Amino acid sequence: MAKITNVVYYRVKPRWLMVKITDENGEFGWGEATLEGHDLAVEGCLEEMIPRVIGRDANEIENIWQMFWRHGFYRGGPVFMSALSGIDIALWDLKGKNLKVPIYELLGGKVRNEVQVYCWIGGDRPSDVEDAAYVPAPCALPASV
Known part of the structure; x- marks a missing residue:
């Protein structure tokens, strides 16, 4: 039973909002709270949520x-759910690390060995997009991330 001691969030270019939860043993978990184009709104929601999780059993x-879902009269919505998702995922990540198992083991076990993913390509010029579309390498994040 480790208590939550710290919750911080970070904007990660180009569009992500990541939540880091640390427990009293110094272990931490990461979650994503991205709601594209609404980072400040999600951050405001996280600011309201953070004091409520400090000191709780992770x-x-x-x-x-x-507690978050039932706490207020108004529930849901993309801003609220993005903030709650970031906290939830970070807590699962932290629990998996503490138990030394991958999260999928906590959620019922592995389902598949491979998964198709969406890979975004882009660039400043149409030729950049064309070049990226024909690269046979796996999708990777740009070096600037």
Whole structure:
């Protein structure tokens, strides 16, 4: 039973908002709270949520989720759910690290060995997009991320 001691969030270019939760043993988990184009709104929601999780048992993931879901009169919405998702994913990541198992083991086991993913390509010129579309290498994040 490790207590949550710190929750911080980071904007990661070009469009992500990441949440880091640290427990009293110095272990940490990461979650994504991205809502493209609405980072400031999600950050405001996280600012309201963070004081409510500090000092709580990091293993009580469902209890924390239910506390946020049932706490207020108004529920849901993309801003609220993005912030809650970032906290939820970070707590699962932290629990997996503490138990020394991948998250998929906590959620019922591996489902497949491969998965198709969406890979975005782009550039400043149409020729950049054309060049990227014909590269047979796997999709990777740009070096600037």
